[in-house]
Amino acid sequence: MVKRASEFKIARHENFKGGTGTTELQSIFAPEEMGTQKVKMFSKLVLEPGCSIGLHAHEGEDELLYVLKGVGTHHEDGVEHVMYPGDAAVCGKGHQHFMANRGTETLECLCAIVFE
Numbered sequence: 001m002v003k004r005a006s007e008f009k010i011a012r013h014e015n016f017k018g019g020t021g022t023t024e025l026q027s028i029f030a031p032e033e034m035g036t037q038k039v040k041m042f043s044k045l046v047l048e049p050g051c052s053i054g055l056h057a058h059e060g061e062d063e064l065l066y067v068l069k070g071v072g073t074h075h076e077d078g079v080e081h082v083m084y085p086g087d088a089a090v091c092g093k094g095h096q097h098f099m100a101n102r103g104t105e106t107l108e109c110l111c112a113i114v115f116e
Contacts, residue, residue, distance in 0.1 A: 005026075015054070016053050020050065023051065024046040026045075027042075040114070042112045043110075043111050045107075045108065049101050052101065058093055063097075065091075069085055076091055076096070
């Protein structure tokens with residue numbers, strides 16, 4: 001299956017999970033389009049400068065992040081990492097994290113939430 005970027009459903013959330021500003025999630029594939037029940041989300045995350053996703057935990061799932069563009073600050077279990085294009089992170093089951101755009105350009109990341 002090929003899906004054009006113009007077909008992605010876009011959701012915008014204000015103060016997502018207690019964060020600041022607007023979080024944009026471009027749904028690349030919905031779970032029912034992937035033929036597996038092991039993927040909850042596969043999206044492109046877009047955060048403008050000064051925006052963030054608030055602290056949240058992952059129970060029974062892992063979240064994978066891959067930075068495409070911009071500079072992000074990823075906090076997991078109280079540890080901060082500055083992430084650049086090409087960097088990746090995983091927030092595993094039972095851990096908590098948040099992501100913030102502290103840079104001057106748009107932050108874009110691929111994100112997937114997966115189950116065992």
